[in-house]
Amino acid sequence: MKKGRWVPLLLACVLLMVAAGCGTGGQNKNTGAEGEDAKSPGKLRDVQLMLDWSANTNHTGLYAAKELGYYEEEGLNVQIVQPGAGGTDTLVASGNVPFGISYQEGVTLARTQGLPLVSIAAIIQHNTSGFAAPKDKGIVKAGDFEGKSYGGWGSPVEEAVMKSIMEIDGADVSKVNMVNMGDADYFTAVKRDIDFAWIFYAWTGIEAELRNEPLDMIYVKDYSDQLDYYTPVIVTNEKLIQEDPELVRAFMRATSKGYNHAIEHPEDAAALLSKAVPDLDAELVLASQKWLSPRYQDDAPRWGEQKAEVWSGYADWMFERKLLEKELDADRAFTNDFLPEQP
Template identity: 55%
Template sequence: MHWKKQIVIGLIAVLCFGLVACSPEKSKEKEVTVVLDWTPNTNHTGLYVAQAKKYFQEAGLKVRIIQPGKSTAEQLVASGKADFGVSYQEGVTQARVVGVPIVSIAAVIQHNTSGFASLSTSGIVSPKDMEGKEYGGFGSPVEKAMIQSLMKKENGDINKVKITNIGSTDFLTALKQGIDFYWIYYGWQGVEAEQKGLKLNMIYLSDQAKELDYYTPVLITSESKIKQESSTVKSFMQAVSKGYQFAIDHPDEAADILVKQNPSLDSKLVHQSQKWLSSRYQADAKSWGVQKESVWSGYANWMKSHQLLDGQFDPKKAFTNDFIPQGGK
């Protein structure tokens, strides 16, 4: 009986050792970092939902969401200091032209929701009306080119627009400082302004020209990540797609999740923004995140025609639908 007892104890010990040895290997999560393009907002809701609902964990990932700081999302992803990032089509296009190998793996929002905003009392209802007005910008060459492009279609004169670089001054502050119009994303800044009782006129870029209906924002990774860790990219996109689908289907609950993980956000603003944006994540695409080559080539051609792009750009290499789980190919 004694030797039988020793054998049983021995078998139990071996079994326990096996469980201890194997268990961490089985449950070990791949650590990845996602860098945002700005402070947390409803463009990022799907990421925070995937975190809170444990979609990342189910996909075998331990995800850390960070803000960009001094380095941009494009720089951090390209250098390998972040695995994924939130960017925009223009940024990816310019990066690839100078040899930075980042790739867009999903369109967060299917159509461009940005445009030039002004108070309804400004009288700016078309690009021609920008004459004699003051634009508050952030100092990018694309701003003047964009305004000029829109005005030219209506025989407007860009030289009659005062363009003032106001840096990082926010929209509401800029209005108080006498700025007449400003480039915003309506789903956040526009909603915020109207919540404060301000009535706006919006000139949406997507309404002005087909090539201006570009993807902003997008999710990015590096070419090396795709080549060397495609399974990680696939797992990440499975979780993120579930996160954005949840935000599409349950905007109020998704807004609650975003606020809970970012308590400094204005809950009322988040809920209203989420309500406005949720139907626009996927819009008319066959599934969330899908991108079209024509959109990438169209905006690149527009940039070239306005001397904003110097070099060769291959739209086929700038994006991929290969990691979209639901009918992305």
């Protein structure tokens, strides 16, 4: 799985959809808001949760909550769906989908453009993404990017991150050959077109281990605390928080139970994900889950906890590098209010 797509070119569409969504008078019952059927005693309320990418172990807690009946216990029939046309952030910001999976950088960009996305949980406590290269490429630090070919997706944030960490090593980002990978597979691309790419270790890095194709991994968080941001996160929109906070609480109670199950029982959680999404490689799911489960909560007091300094630190980094038009009001970009209290 490559590092998630960035969304700057979609913002005009998002703004139009948000404006349209504001005039609908509420969400339909497929997305889990108003309607008599949703409120009838004994009836489960239909709620959609839209992923950021194809299903993987970033999402295991969601599938565990569904498969173990935690959502049903909260009166919810949660449908986990693939990203829609225009992207998950677009649909959540517009109110067409109540919950989604996003990234701190996407939420930050959206908030500074006036879009009402709010992060309600950090799925992983620390950034597990970074630049990866096969060991035979000799890329062991950011300074080694000089003279090499990087496979990316053409986002301004890629070059900005690369420039930031290369400068720490006294290197020049202009000496990197940028190649647009599109949807090419990482393992094919590094044999054919590129030397390194940006990945999440929990999936592509673990797959490399299983393939016996070892990588050198350069985690961006190791170069700067500002780059230790939350990725991915669970998002909703301000309107749902204001109009139906109990739905958000119910969803998060069940979701938290799902992720805590994955933390405590990684093998069982992997089996639940493989059962729910049988197209996934079960061996990869299990190995990835064992690596990722202790990293969901890590050093936080509870799963999902977010810190203001993480939100402001990354936003400041983005603003300083002209990736944002204005500074972020970090306190409005996220909330811990819907996380269950610590046991």
